[in-house]
């Protein structure tokens with residue numbers, strides 16, 4: 001469904017067999033992470049969790065098209081992008097436990113990972129808010145003559161927000177190096193895509209902002225990679241933004257707080273399960289002689305062991321200290337927060353520690 | 359009478375209002391088939407159909423803006439904002455439009471929209487599922503801000519809000535959605551707006567609270583009683599316009615006031631309560647009005663129990679205020 005690729009672009013979008021194996025491993029890894037964390041959530045060891053099950057190819061395939069120096073503004077389901085780009089798994093998991101091992105210092109709900117070390121920007125739960133920010137970051141790169149590309153993720157629900165319109169309009173006008181990847185997983189909690197917009201696709205909205213719109217099979221990791229690589233290359237050449245719609249499906253619940261049986265048919269989920277991106281990639285690798293049952297079993301053993309060990313280490317990290325709550329509201333601790341910190345510590349019955357700025 | 363939870367009482371109020379008045383429509387994200395993420399609109403879609411229980415696209419400015427238009431045209435819309443934390447995309451529509459329409463049109467266009475929004479912490483919701491934004495809207499002339507703390511009040515106040523002509527922000531303490539249970543009459547009744555409730559009478563210290571902090575204030579009052587301090591607990595119910603008569607009478611009686619709220623302290627509604635009391639009954643006050651509130655930080659995830667002004671902190675504030683000598 002992607003527009004036919006010019007030769008140069010096709011080259012930009014081609015994946016070597018080794019690279020495809022690496023993407024398969026990354027997809028399998030986040031699947032295992034999600035399974036284990038969802039189980040911990042049900043057991044009450046994690047307060048909340050959101051999986052990206054069924055959407056691994058859309059996330060991994062697009063993030064793989066970036067250089068380490070490129071930036072990511074994630075939405076709800078792109079934690080795997082930072083893992084792919086080298087973020088430590090233990091630190092990633094510590095975010096869900098909200099403890100001292102979390103770079104965000106326990107301040108956000110679980111599943112809100114971010115990390116400056118991999119240029120994945122901290123995000124809020126507010127749908128769509130990251131999009132104008134991504135445009136601004138891309139604009140800054142352009143103004144400073146740097147060749148950074150910014151990848152901004154969003155869900156189909158986010159296309160209804162004012163910020164979506166604002167961001168695409170700004171990006172189109174300023175021709176900034178940003179690539180919008182919409183993971184159209186067909187649902188925004190209980191609201192189906194057809195109730196979110198009257199257009200048949202997300203991709204066609206791009207026309208209104210003067211940028212190319214590309215719809216791609218989001219469960220085909222190679223197709224997602226190719227479309228994103230082309231858009232990233234265009235952006236890097238100074239030819240401006242692209243809107244990519246990766247058509248996929250939210251196989252799981254919206255989050256651990258949701259019950260999808262209230263609003264959708266199990267048969268629909270099953271139809272999409274048949275298009276599972278991991279199964280499809282594995283079949284391709286097997287057909288190319290790059291994968292087999294032995295390698296699969298070894299990979300799953302390796303990932304289970306890795307994830308179990310990482311969870312163990314992350315969960316064992318000490319909690320954040322109560323007084324840390326006041327740090328980082330501002331670069332330096334102002335008088336009123338110093339007073340409030342003493343007040344809290346006197347209620348908790350401990351002594352005020354030395355102030356810390358961050 | 360049936361025993362309902364607070365969220366069931368809200369649901370009961372919506373159903374009662376919709377049965378009584380065909381102009382009442384509900385709109386918002388996931389309010390239809392799902393019945394709302396907290397199930398406040400459960401079954402309304404089945405009973406009243408998709409024209410009166412509307413699943414909207416994901417855009418709060420659109421939800422409130424459309425509700426304004428519906429109200430101008432004669433409907434009684436009840437938009438739901440899924441979490442008060444997500445009300446800000448609609449801030450412009452609420453502050454610059456909803457609150458000002460009656461005034462700027464010389465009274466020609468009243469705009470009776472009742473915006474429902476779950477607010478507050480204590481549910482492990484982090485920055486974006488825990489905020490208490492009441493002060494921002496109290497500061498905006500033209501809005502009424504209502505916060506129930508019991509199932510009985512939740513139903514009666516919501517029905518009152520739907521039967522008057524001003525826009526109302528109806529903030530629902532999500533921490534109490536299932537935790538608060540109580541007897542709720544079937545069918546129609548109202549609890550008046552702009553009227554506070556004295557939840558516990560006392561003579562030494564007045565504790566002013568609303569929403570999810572009312573049970574905490576009552577718990578602190580109980581502990582204070584064991585220590586020989588008699589607390590009067592005033593549940594404001596309508597934050598604005600506040601029931602100044604009840605507030606002032608209690609302050610004059612005890613001479614010592616503690617205000618409790620989840621929102622950050624600075625420019626919180628507690629500051630306004632303190633200012634009102636010192637302006638109106640300065641000589642009757644035996645101690646400075648004390649604020650026991652959320653800290654001036656964003657609402658934290660891991661440390662929410664240390665952030666919230668729960669009973670132990672309220673008790674400490676009561677104790678300090680009780681002991682104060684000028």
Ligand SMILES: Cc1ncc(C[n+]2csc(CCOP(=O)(O)OP(=O)(O)O)c2C)c(N)n1
Pocket residue numbers: 076077125126127154155156157158159185187188189250254387416418440444447
């Ligand atoms: C501004 C705003 N409104 C409402 C919500 C509540 N909410 C959280 S996720 C969500 C649906 C998001 O759907 P989509 O953008 O398609 O992302 P997906 O969950 O499918 O990945 C909603 C309504 C929110 N987080 N932010």
Ligand SMILES: [Mg+2]
Pocket residue numbers: 155156157183184185186187188189
């Ligand atoms: Mg979606």
